[in-house]
Amino acid sequence: KKKINKTNQKNCLFNSIMIQYIDIKKNNKVRSVILCSLAPGIFCAGADLKERAKMHQSEVGPFVSKARALITELGNLPMPTIAAIDGAALGGGLEMALACDIRIAANSAKMGLVETKLAIIPGAGGTQRLPRVIGIPQAKELIFAARAVDGAEACRLGLVNHSVEQNDSGDAAYLRALALAREINPQGPIAIRMAKLAINQGMEVDLSTGLAIEEACYAQVIPTKDRLEGLAAFREKRRPHYKGE
Numbered sequence: 001k002k003k004i005n006k007t008n009q010k011n012c013l014f015n016s017i018m019i020q021y022i023d024i025k026k027n028n029k030v031r032s033v034i035l036c037s038l039a040p041g042i043f044c045a046g047a048d049l050k051e052r053a054k055m056h057q058s059e060v061g062p063f064v065s066k067a068r069a070l071i072t073e074l075g076n077l078p079m080p081t082i083a084a085i086d087g088a089a090l091g092g093g094l095e096m097a098l099a100c101d102i103r104i105a106a107n108s109a110k111m112g113l114v115e116t117k118l119a120i121i122p123g124a125g126g127t128q129r130l131p132r133v134i135g136i137p138q139a140k141e142l143i144f145a146a147r148a149v150d151g152a153e154a155c156r157l158g159l160v161n162h163s164v165e166q167n168d169s170g171d172a173a174y175l176r177a178l179a180l181a182r183e184i185n186p187q188g189p190i191a192i193r194m195a196k197l198a199i200n201q202g203m204e205v206d207l208s209t210g211l212a213i214e215e216a217c218y219a220q221v222i223p224t225k226d227r228l229e230g231l232a233a234f235r236e237k238r239r240p241h242y243k244g245e
Helices: 006-026 049-054 057-075 092-098 126-134 136-145 151-157 172-184 189-202 207-221 225-236
Strands: 033-035 042-044 081-085 088-090 102-106 162-164
Touching: 006 057, 033 172, 042 081, 042 092, 057 092, 081 092, 081 172, 088 092, 092 126, 102 151, 102 172, 126 136, 151 162, 162 172, 189 207, 189 225
Parallel strands: 033 081, 042 088, 081 102, 102 162
Antiparallel strands: none
16 A cells, blocks of 8 residues: 655645635535634644644745645635634634635634744735735734734724624634625625625725726626516515526
């Protein structure tokens, strides 16, 4: 039998996750995605430091590059993504959450980009996404100090959209995320995707270019059956039934 080393195992895991992203991306029936953890008290605690300590220097760069690519793919999903943070989200775990459109955290959850404690920097998008979310000065302070904050403080900083009181089951953030997804899912799915695209691309350019992006995205919803269904439902005073067409 061929021996599978840990590097090959990691490559298999990365490839498996990437395939799942691609499947979700192509599935027009998926209205929203909730990213959560089944591990009690942990959303994602970041890299396995014991394993990282055994890595050869030449392995570190490619490993981080693959993690960055995976998180970038998460950020590129066309439908709304919600991170339900019911426990620790540290290092790469927070970077994963930052790639989501919306973040909801239990008030007891700890979050932070703590890499400078290990004399490294966030390498899977943290130095770029955190300043875009909470502003440059606040992001610098958190990264420079390797500071972790709880859900309530994260909400005050704008790092998460909502902070909720944790329940006995340890899934309060997930339940709030589920409620939000149920608000989003009945809306026009093509419109939601185009709105996300317009916002994401528009924030990276000047206002004039952003307005042109909005116009191009709006043009994509005009010929849809869903738009006509929305008008008909309004006229007939009933709920619309959107099919993503």
